[in-house]
Structure formats: C-alpha cells, structure tokens
Amino acid sequence: MDKKVHFLGDNAITNDNDDKFNFKHYAGKVQSIIQKNADNVEPLVIGIYGKWGDGKTSFLNLLENKIDLFEKEKEGNGLLKYHFNPWQYNNVDEVIFDFFGGLSQKMYLRNDEKWKKVGERISKYSRYLKSVKISASLGVTKNFGTKVTFEPSEILKVLGEDLKGEELSLEALKQKVNIALEEVQYKVIVFIDDIDRLDKNEIYTILKLIKLNANFHKFIFIVTLDAEHVAKAINNRYGDNIEDGYLFLEKIINIPIHLPKIEKEDLQSFFENNLYQISNYLDLNERNQLEIQNISYTFETDLFNSPREIKRILNNFFISAFGFESEINLTDLFWIEYLKNKNERLYDKIKKYNRHKSSNSLFNGQSILIDFNDDVTVVQEAKTIFKMDSCGTRLNLLNKNTEFEWIINKLFPIISNKDKDNSFDENLRINSTNHFDKYFSYHLENKIKTITVDKLKFAIKNSDFVQFNIELEKLFENEDLNYKSIFTLDSLVKSYRNDLSSKKERDFFFLSIVEKIFLIPEGFEDMFGINNRMRLVELIATILNDTNIDDSNKEICLKISESLDVFLFCHFVRKFRVEQATFKNQLEEIIVRKAEKYFNVNKPVFINPKTTVKMIMHYWKKYDSLNFDKHIKSSLTEIDRIKMLVRNFPGFWNNSKYGGLTEENYKYMKELIDVDFVFSQIKKFDNSLISNLNIKKYTHIDESDESSLDENLEQFIYWYLKENDRKMLLLNKK
Structure with a gap:
C-alpha cells in the first residue's frame, strides 16, 4: 500500500505475487482445460462461480495471466482476448450491439487481412441482427388492426448496409463468420465479469448473447457470476422457482468452475496483514497496541462472508478510529463496526438506546455500566422463573437477534454488583455510560468531555466547593455546547430523584448549583416563559418536595433561599405543596422579604410583567398588605x-x-x-x-x-x- 493511501483498496489482484489465497494453482488447471480445447471449433462457455467479494475477478485475472503464458502448439490455434464490460451500457440493445461493435473493432486493429475479413462479417451480422429487431418492432397500422412490417433488407439500406446478392438470414451470416474464423486459426476468448451485478433483463440479455447471438466457432466465453443471484434473476422466464433458474443456467454454462475454498490459515493471515496495515496509520499508544492484538486474537473465519467484507469492515473501523484512538477502546470499536456491517438494524437499536435507562444508574461515584437490563422490576423474576439474566431491552434484542447474542454478551456483559469496578470506564469500554456515545459519533466536538463530568461528580462526592466551581465553569465554557451541558446537569440532578441514600451529597450539589446559578446560561425561554435557570431551580424544588419526609428537607430549602433572587425563588417555591411541606409558609414569607429589599419607587414590582410578578404581589399582599x-x-x-x-x-x-x-x-x-x-x-x-x-x-x-x-x-x-x-x-x- 502506498504510504499516502490509508484505505484498503478493493481492486482485484492482477498477478501471482498478490495471490494470498493460492488461487493461482486452480487457475493453472483451468488454463490447461482451455489449452487442451484449443483445436475444438465448438463454442465453449466457462462459468466461474462465487459469491460477491469471494475473489472472482482476481481469479479471472490470474487465469488470464496463465493463458498469456501457455505455449501454442505447432499448427494449433493462437488466442485473441476480448474483454467486454456490460456495466457501461444504459439498455439491453446497447449491450448486444456494442458487444459486436467492440469485437469487430478489435479484429480490425489486428492489421491483418484475414482478421479484417472476420471483423467485416461480424459487423454485417450485427447490422442484420439490429435490422431484424427493428423490423419486429416497427410497422404501419392498417384497417382491421392488421400490421405491415418493414423487411430487414429495406432497413439495412437505411442503416447504410446493402447486402444485395447475399443470402439474408442470421444463420447464413453466422456461418460466414465461422468460415472466416477458420481461416485465421485463432481462438477468441471473451472475458465477461460480474454479470450478477446487472439487473435481471441485462443478465438474460448477456446469457442470450453467449448462447444464441454470439455462439461462433472457436469462441470461448469465460464468465464470472454468483449462480444463486443469477438463477433468481432468470427463473421467472423459465419456470416458477430458483431451481428452474439453475436448470436454465446449466444449459448455458458448459463448464462450471467453483472458486476453491479459502483455507482458514490464509484468511487469518489476510485479516491480520490488512489489520496491521491500517493500524500503521493510527496513532497508537501502548493500550491501543494491545487492543489491536486482541482484535487479531479473536478473529474467527466463520464471522466473515468474504475477503471483500473483511476489507470493508476494516476500512469502516479505520475511518471511525482515525484521530480518535485515545478516546475509545479499539477492540470494542472494531466489533461495533462489525455489527454495523452485519446487522444494521440491531446496530441502530443499540445506537439509539437511551443509556440513562441502565439498571445500574445509581449515583455512587462508580462508573455506570450498560447491559440493557433496564426493566429492574422484573430482573429477579426473570432469574427465578425463566432461569435467565436478561430482561427489558436486552431480552428484546436477544429474542430478535439470536445469532448475534455473542456480540451483545461481548460488548455489553452482565456484571454482578460484587464484580463491578472501574475497569470498564478506565479502559474506555463501550458499555460505560461515560463513553457509550463516542462509539457512534466518532468525535469530541460538540461533546461534553468525560473528564469534566467525572471531576464534577468527584467534587460532589467529596463536598469540594472550589473544585465544583472550577468544573462547572468548564462545563459551560463553550457556548455551542450549552444545550448539552444543561442536559448533563439536568441528568445529574434527576439522578437524586429516587436516591435517598446520598442526602449529604445531594444537598451539597443542589446548594452549590443555586449559589453559582449565574454561571448557567439562561438560554431561550419556552412557550411558558421558562429558561434554563428557572427550569433547573424548579427541578431541584420538585425533587426536594417529593422527597420531603417529616420536613426533612426544610434546612436545605432555607439555605437555598439565601442564594436565589426573588424571581428565581418564586420558581422554587411554586413547586412546593403545603400538604407535602409544612414550611411552605416560611418560604412564601421569604419571597416578601426579598421583594421589599429589591423593589422601590424607581423599580416598582409591576414594571416588568411576568408570571412571577403576580405571584410576588400575591404573597406581598398576603403577608404585608400595608407596605404592599x-x-x-x-x-x-x-x-x-x-x-x-x-x-x-x-x-x-x-x-x-x-x-x-x-x-x-x-x-x-x-x-x-x-x-x-x-x-x-x-x-x-x-x-x-x-x-x-x-x-x-x-x-x-x-x-x-x-x-x-x-x-x-x-x-x-x-x-x-x-x-x-x-x-x-x-x-x-x-
């Protein structure tokens, strides 16, 4: 590979030195068949069978090389090679007539009178074939629905070819071509590659061309195809099912040659060579190098359909990993890219998974792991009754994708609580919620850095107000990321919704947010006039109200009141219910004290109408009517x-x-x-x-x-x- 080229090319090999699967030996056998058939005048059709990506074109190139090398016997036939590519034509008519046009041109270029004669005969044959086709489709409508058809000879005159005096029939003209071919003492080998990539009408046209229109003496057609695909394409013309397509194909192909099986050791070597080839273009640290080795060690032949698929997956892996090596685990990246190629629907379900649904999402200072067991209410029931560890999304994924259970288990293992540690997070594994999203976006732009969130959590856990302020500022230092930063903070706040075990951490966190609320951008107001700061304050208040047992949250609420201005504090108080928090009256009175300090004649309470102003006036009137x-x-x-x-x-x-x-x-x-x-x-x-x-x-x-x-x-x-x-x-x- 050229040092300037990073991708693995999909071009077929052209010489023996590049033959990694030892196809050259089998190509030599096919060459012998052609050589031994050199004096047989009957047309021959050789089919090279193989699935897409198995190496049919590479085998064809090796075979052509062998044909170039074999010696012509005395008085034997020489060889003229003609490559025909049906892909480049827009319709079936172009395919047929350009085949003959290119073939006759090839013969004219031989600069030999006998070859020119063959070219002229083929050209006339082609023109007459075209006139027959035109005459069958053109006509003048007469009375009673009758149809008059032009004679092919008349059409030939229009086309510039007068065959006056010659016997005009396809068979007669084809015989003239055969006689001319006898005189040159050459075999014509026609190479037609990948007819299985054509549509069904084009496939039928090529097969008809080979067996009927161009079945000249001394012609050998070598055609590559996926037999199953071709049989499916033509079966409707000759029967009702794919077996009828196979039967028809047998009538076309005289010698079917199936590509030899690629030995496991050869495919392993092919995979490793290409893996290490693209790895040379990645900036690998010591950890990455071990991950690349791990990919190689876990290779299994049965996991890949063809060499082409291996290259495609490796190229996808390279694109995703390039410039991003230090942020992800390369082993996990390879296997998720493998899954994307093998089962895109399953990949998309994993990609779109809401990682916050993880059953392990307790905020305990440890990494949160994704295993898709997100229906925690039935986990124990599933283990007891069904003797299995899967539930929720995981069970749904496994039921519909049983053949990929191994890769789900590999990337998202079920880890018991006693076995959980920070290794998945430290090794940047895909099942860590801190790293999951990276495997599907492949960049850090417009993304909250994991280290910032981790440090924020660490500061909360240790009640480190100074560090918390530093990390909160970092969280909002990029304006383009504000919406994601808000979401991150929102998710952290919500993690305390049902967690009553970390009250100290929660109180520190909530109080720290409101004390530094000015660091959080207000953003756009929604249809109710609520901005980011208001929404966050209301979320905190909702959690404190809902988790308030016997006024256990009274102290933190009173502390929060000291840090919020009168407007934000109204948003805080409005989420409390008297039946849930008996101290709500105290909070209402605090609104009044804040209002009396904030508003004056020059800045009256009503001057800027908004929802909270009416609330302020309501409580001011209620608790201090005279001053209001x-x-x-x-x-x-x-x-x-x-x-x-x-x-x-x-x-x-x-x-x-x-x-x-x-x-x-x-x-x-x-x-x-x-x-x-x-x-x-x-x-x-x-x-x-x-x-x-x-x-x-x-x-x-x-x-x-x-x-x-x-x-x-x-x-x-x-x-x-x-x-x-x-x-x-x-x-x-x-």
Missing part, C-alpha cells in the same frame, strides 16, 4: 406605569402575546390592588381615557384576544365603570 399598598400607590406616578400595572393581570399566551382583561382577571386584580385609587390616578393623569371610552368595543372581552397596553387599560376602565358608575357607562354608550 404603600409601594403600589407611591409607584403609580404616571399613566404609563398604570398601564404596566394593569398589564400584569390579563393572560400571557405562548410567551408572546397578552390577552384581554376579563372580568375574572379584574376581580383578581381587586383582591390585590386598590382599584379605586388606580381609577382616580387615571382621571388625574388623563381623564379623556375615561370620557372617550368606546363601551361597545368591550361588550365582550375574550382572554385569548391579543390586546395592546392601551386596550388593557381601557378594559380596566370598562370593568370599573360597569361596577361603580353606571351613569358614566350609559353616557359612554350614547
């Missing part, structure tokens, strides 16, 4: 501020539009706000808003109708007048 009313009244210093206050009470849809202020919204607003004072301020700043109100516009207000700031204010005025000043309302109606 004072804050509101002192802040309503202009009409625009009044608009913003009202804006907090209509519905807010899809985080994008405000609806109408319904009567229900107005009644809730009355519970929190002194609406009389608000109305008086409207009269003070702009009384025309009241006197010019178009009452008819608001006889029906829908919560989902998008409304502007001005419209919400007018809706407030409408409801106020309807409730308090019917006389004014009637005047406005007029």
Whole structure:
C-alpha cells in the first residue's frame, strides 16, 4: 500500500505475487482445460462461480495471466482476448450491439487481412441482427388492426448496409463468420465479469448473447457470476422457482468452475496483514497496541462472508478510529463496526438506546455500566422463573437477534454488583455510560468531555466547593455546547430523584448549583416563559418536595433561599405543596422579604410583567398588605406605569402575546390592588381615557384576544365603570 493511501483498496489482484489465497494453482488447471480445447471449433462457455467479494475477478485475472503464458502448439490455434464490460451500457440493445461493435473493432486493429475479413462479417451480422429487431418492432397500422412490417433488407439500406446478392438470414451470416474464423486459426476468448451485478433483463440479455447471438466457432466465453443471484434473476422466464433458474443456467454454462475454498490459515493471515496495515496509520499508544492484538486474537473465519467484507469492515473501523484512538477502546470499536456491517438494524437499536435507562444508574461515584437490563422490576423474576439474566431491552434484542447474542454478551456483559469496578470506564469500554456515545459519533466536538463530568461528580462526592466551581465553569465554557451541558446537569440532578441514600451529597450539589446559578446560561425561554435557570431551580424544588419526609428537607430549602433572587425563588417555591411541606409558609414569607429589599419607587414590582410578578404581589399582599399598598400607590406616578400595572393581570399566551382583561382577571386584580385609587390616578393623569371610552368595543372581552397596553387599560376602565358608575357607562354608550 502506498504510504499516502490509508484505505484498503478493493481492486482485484492482477498477478501471482498478490495471490494470498493460492488461487493461482486452480487457475493453472483451468488454463490447461482451455489449452487442451484449443483445436475444438465448438463454442465453449466457462462459468466461474462465487459469491460477491469471494475473489472472482482476481481469479479471472490470474487465469488470464496463465493463458498469456501457455505455449501454442505447432499448427494449433493462437488466442485473441476480448474483454467486454456490460456495466457501461444504459439498455439491453446497447449491450448486444456494442458487444459486436467492440469485437469487430478489435479484429480490425489486428492489421491483418484475414482478421479484417472476420471483423467485416461480424459487423454485417450485427447490422442484420439490429435490422431484424427493428423490423419486429416497427410497422404501419392498417384497417382491421392488421400490421405491415418493414423487411430487414429495406432497413439495412437505411442503416447504410446493402447486402444485395447475399443470402439474408442470421444463420447464413453466422456461418460466414465461422468460415472466416477458420481461416485465421485463432481462438477468441471473451472475458465477461460480474454479470450478477446487472439487473435481471441485462443478465438474460448477456446469457442470450453467449448462447444464441454470439455462439461462433472457436469462441470461448469465460464468465464470472454468483449462480444463486443469477438463477433468481432468470427463473421467472423459465419456470416458477430458483431451481428452474439453475436448470436454465446449466444449459448455458458448459463448464462450471467453483472458486476453491479459502483455507482458514490464509484468511487469518489476510485479516491480520490488512489489520496491521491500517493500524500503521493510527496513532497508537501502548493500550491501543494491545487492543489491536486482541482484535487479531479473536478473529474467527466463520464471522466473515468474504475477503471483500473483511476489507470493508476494516476500512469502516479505520475511518471511525482515525484521530480518535485515545478516546475509545479499539477492540470494542472494531466489533461495533462489525455489527454495523452485519446487522444494521440491531446496530441502530443499540445506537439509539437511551443509556440513562441502565439498571445500574445509581449515583455512587462508580462508573455506570450498560447491559440493557433496564426493566429492574422484573430482573429477579426473570432469574427465578425463566432461569435467565436478561430482561427489558436486552431480552428484546436477544429474542430478535439470536445469532448475534455473542456480540451483545461481548460488548455489553452482565456484571454482578460484587464484580463491578472501574475497569470498564478506565479502559474506555463501550458499555460505560461515560463513553457509550463516542462509539457512534466518532468525535469530541460538540461533546461534553468525560473528564469534566467525572471531576464534577468527584467534587460532589467529596463536598469540594472550589473544585465544583472550577468544573462547572468548564462545563459551560463553550457556548455551542450549552444545550448539552444543561442536559448533563439536568441528568445529574434527576439522578437524586429516587436516591435517598446520598442526602449529604445531594444537598451539597443542589446548594452549590443555586449559589453559582449565574454561571448557567439562561438560554431561550419556552412557550411558558421558562429558561434554563428557572427550569433547573424548579427541578431541584420538585425533587426536594417529593422527597420531603417529616420536613426533612426544610434546612436545605432555607439555605437555598439565601442564594436565589426573588424571581428565581418564586420558581422554587411554586413547586412546593403545603400538604407535602409544612414550611411552605416560611418560604412564601421569604419571597416578601426579598421583594421589599429589591423593589422601590424607581423599580416598582409591576414594571416588568411576568408570571412571577403576580405571584410576588400575591404573597406581598398576603403577608404585608400595608407596605404592599404603600409601594403600589407611591409607584403609580404616571399613566404609563398604570398601564404596566394593569398589564400584569390579563393572560400571557405562548410567551408572546397578552390577552384581554376579563372580568375574572379584574376581580383578581381587586383582591390585590386598590382599584379605586388606580381609577382616580387615571382621571388625574388623563381623564379623556375615561370620557372617550368606546363601551361597545368591550361588550365582550375574550382572554385569548391579543390586546395592546392601551386596550388593557381601557378594559380596566370598562370593568370599573360597569361596577361603580353606571351613569358614566350609559353616557359612554350614547
């Protein structure tokens, strides 16, 4: 292999020195058959049978070399070789006529009068064959549905070939070709490779060409094919099943030659040579070298269908491993690439597997291993009743892919708890959740580095706040990876959902997150106005609420309250239920204390309407009504501020539009706000808003109708007048 070429080529071998499977000996025997048949004028068809990738073309090349070498006997026939490639044609007509065109051209180039005569005869034969085909397909429709067909001789004149005076029939012209061939004292060997790659019509055309159209004297056809594939392609023409296809093939092929079996030792050597060849282009460390050796040691002949398949799998392995050697276990990579080639459906199921479903997903500081036994509720039942260790996804995979059970066991073994250690993780095995994804993406770009997550877990386990901050910053240092970093953090938080055994670690982790919440990018808000920080805080609160037994989580909740601003703390508190956490009232009061510190006349609570503002106003009114009313009244210093206050009470849809202020919204607003004072301020700043109100516009207000700031204010005025000043309302109606 050229040093600049990394891939294993799929080209067939061309000489004996490259023959790794000792085909040359059998090729010598076939050459002897051809040599001994040199004086026989009858056409001969030799079929070289083998599956795709077995080396039929290589055998054909070795055979051609042998034919080049054998000596012509005195007065015997020489050899003219003609290679015909039916792949390059678009339709069956081109295949037939270009075969004869190329053959006659080959003979013209011999620069010998006898050969030119043979070429001319074949050319005339080809033209007449074409005219016969045209005459059978063209005609002029007459009355009563009759059809007049042109004579081949007339068509030949149009084609530029006048055979006037000669006997016009295919057999007569073919006989003239045979006579001309007798004069040159040569055998013509026609090589046709891989007809099994053609479609069924093209295969039939080639077989018909060999047996009927071009069965000239002194012709030897050597054809390579997969007999099973060809028999399937032609059986419908000659029967009902594949056996009928085989029977027809027997009529075409005079001498079937099956490729010799590749000996195990030769295939082993072939595999190892190619494996080490591509390994030379990988940057292997000491561990990698042992992994390459392990691949070689576990090679089994029965696992591969052909030498071509070996090269294809090794090339796939090389592509996946190149530049990525230090991040994965090469032995595991090879076998998962093997599976991809052998059973793509099973490979895809493994690739798409949610590794977080592993039954070993307890956060205990150890590596989490994937064995696909993800239905933990039936593991023991499966062992007891069915005497097996498989359940869930693993059982489903094995039931539908029994022939690949060995590779599932190899890559994803079932390890008992007492035998678990960190070796799978340290050796970068595919069954480690820390490394699983790498085997299917082949890169570290847009990927969270395993070492960062591991260090984060280690810091949590050891309550190391300094190290935690360092690793959290690293987790979000690449903006393009923020969504994956959020997912990683989210998964770590969720790992404590049902784990009551690591309360100390959990509390440290949750408190550390909220203390450094500013390091987490807010990201885009969803349709409910929730961003990354809010979502994470709500997730922590949900877990603390659900796992709160006898107020066991009260202390950590109160500590968390010290680190969150009033808005995020509202998202935290909203996930608690009084029946689950009796200290919720304390959390609500903390919201009020935070609000009183944060908001003032210059920065009123209502100035930026959002879901949490209404929640803040609700608890502020509940726990400190006097100061809340004072804050509101002192802040309503202009009409625009009044608009913003009202804006907090209509519905807010899809985080994008405000609806109408319904009567229900107005009644809730009355519970929190002194609406009389608000109305008086409207009269003070702009009384025309009241006197010019178009009452008819608001006889029906829908919560989902998008409304502007001005419209919400007018809706407030409408409801106020309807409730308090019917006389004014009637005047406005007029």
